[in-house]
Amino acid sequence: MECVFGMVGKRFALVVADTSAVNSILVHKSNEDKIMVLDSHKLMGASGEAGDRAQFTEYVQKNVALYHFRNGIPLTTKAAANFMRGELATALRKNPYMVNIVLAGYEKETGPSLYFIDYIATLHKVEKAAFGYGSYFSLAMMDRHYHPDMTVEEAIKLAEQCIEEIRSRLVVAPQNFVIKIVDKDGAREHSWRRTTKD
Amino acid sequence: MARYDRAITVFSPDGHLFQVEYALEAVRKGNAAVGVRGTDTIVLGVEKKSTVKLQDSRSVRKIVSLDDHIALACAGLKADARVLINKARIECQSHRLTVEDPVTVEYITRYIAGLQQKYTQSGGVRPFGLSTLIVGFDPYTGVPSLYQTDPSGTFSAWKANATGRNSNSMREFLEKNYKETSGQETIKLAIRALLEVVESGGKNIEVAVMTKEGLRQLEEAEIDAIVAEIETEKAAAEAAKKGPAKET
Numbered sequence: 001m002e003c004v005f006g007m008v009g010k011r012f013a014l015v016v017a018d019t020s021a022v023n024s025i026l027v028h029k030s031n032e033d034k035i036m037v038l039d040s041h042k043l044m045g046a047s048g049e050a051g052d053r054a055q056f057t058e059y060v061q062k063n064v065a066l067y068h069f070r071n072g073i074p075l076t077t078k079a080a081a082n083f084m085r086g087e088l089a090t091a092l093r094k095n096p097y098m099v100n101i102v103l104a105g106y107e108k109e110t111g112p113s114l115y116f117i118d119y120i121a122t123l124h125k126v127e128k129a130a131f132g133y134g135s136y137f138s139l140a141m142m143d144r145h146y147h148p149d150m151t152v153e154e155a156i157k158l159a160e161q162c163i164e165e166i167r168s169r170l171v172v173a174p175q176n177f178v179i180k181i182v183d184k185d186g187a188r189e190h191s192w193r194r195t196t197k198d
Numbered sequence: 199m200a201r202y203d204r205a206i207t208v209f210s211p212d213g214h215l216f217q218v219e220y221a222l223e224a225v226r227k228g229n230a231a232v233g234v235r236g237t238d239t240i241v242l243g244v245e246k247k248s249t250v251k252l253q254d255s256r257s258v259r260k261i262v263s264l265d266d267h268i269a270l271a272c273a274g275l276k277a278d279a280r281v282l283i284n285k286a287r288i289e290c291q292s293h294r295l296t297v298e299d300p301v302t303v304e305y306i307t308r309y310i311a312g313l314q315q316k317y318t319q320s321g322g323v324r325p326f327g328l329s330t331l332i333v334g335f336d337p338y339t340g341v342p343s344l345y346q347t348d349p350s351g352t353f354s355a356w357k358a359n360a361t362g363r364n365s366n367s368m369r370e371f372l373e374k375n376y377k378e379t380s381g382q383e384t385i386k387l388a389i390r391a392l393l394e395v396v397e398s399g400g401k402n403i404e405v406a407v408m409t410k411e412g413l414r415q416l417e418e419a420e421i422d423a424i425v426a427e428i429e430t431e432k433a434a435a436e437a438a439k440k441g442p443a444k445e446t
Contacts, residue, residue, distance in 0.1 A: 059295065
């Protein structure tokens with residue numbers, strides 16, 4: 001039931017995630033932030049097993065920070081994506097992390113980029129990505145309306161359309177969504193789309 | 199005495215650990231380093247040997263960040279420093295991962311000192327040949343701290359301290375001239391202490407300033423400007439001393 005999706009626009013990238021924390025029929029909370037700010041210019045939207053999600057994303061965040069201190073420059077988005085994939089792959093045949101990740105980043109040299117990393121260590125560099133049951137609806141919506149070099153307004157409108165589709169067509173749709181954006185000014189929260197207050 | 203410095207684990211009859219003392223000798227031969235704690239600023243200054251002309255000085259950073267709010271300068275064997283700094287950086291992130299909190303300055307100093315001590319009590323290894331000056335702000339109280347560790351693994355907090363070459367002269371100067379300072383005054387005090395033992399000029403000194411916002415390495419031009427200010431102040435003080443004497 002967890003929905004995470006993302007897309008690349010003109011000199012920015014967007015990641016949208018639902019904010020529900022669910023255990024069978026109980027909703028623990030509807031303001032769980034699943035999009036981690038990895039460093040100043042990277043966003044990591046993660047879905048899957050809650051414990052694995054926290055464990056893996058925090059582990060990656062600290063290692064990205066360590067690289068920065070050791071080498072004086074931050075990891076590129078591509079490097080971070082490959083690091084994550086490597087960790088997932090190593091753990092896969094012993095103690096797999098059940099986490100799916102949409103990684104968005106911005107570099108001055110290469111611009112915005114988006115990576116699709118699933119729990120069995122698949123890595124794809126993409127323009128749009130989605131995970132979960134919501135992906136059936138958001139991917140279809142994005143396939144129809146996405147075009148390269150969208151403005152922020154166009155991308156937000158498309159994200160809203162995807163959220164509407166998920167809300168109306170998914171039987172147990174999440175109540176609230178958070179939208180985060182990364183561009184030359186850094187990674188930050190953009191806005192929320194709520195149906196309930198928590 | 200020669201029989202008591204072979205394996206580090208052996209005490210001499212008069213209670214010395216010679217390897218540790220020899221490590222301190224290595225520190226005394228290392229470049230001069232000074233640290234001064236102010237009310238809102240902590241300054242680290244390190245001597246830069248300017249004899250190497252072809253070396254790209256940007257690749258030799260003597261004052262390093264361990265975390266966003268902690269910095270370290272050292273005197274002694276630089277290769278040993280790399281190992282300690284690497285371990286400390288990992289510990290800073292590991293602490294953040296396990297307890298979701300940044301380290302305090304005291305914690306990381308205790309960790310580094312603990313590492314240095316371990317190597318004075320193990321077989322077949324030698325101690326780290328360096329003393330460190332560790333500065334930072336407590337992430338919650340915002341209180342600035344300056345700590346020093348040495349090859350024996352002891353550590354303590356200081357208002358101002360120096361290590362490396364001619365550290366005694368620098369410490370004497372600091373003892374005579376220390377007072378509670380803030381901002382630019384702290385930077386000036388640190389540079390004045392360093393100038394006691396180092397050739398004057400921006401290209402012989404590396405200075406970094408730690409504030410609540412983080413670590414800032416001073417540019418050569420900035421250092422030169424402050425050095426010039428200090429020289430004029432010194433000259434003015436000299437003239438004032440001589441002036442009245444002439445009149446009588």
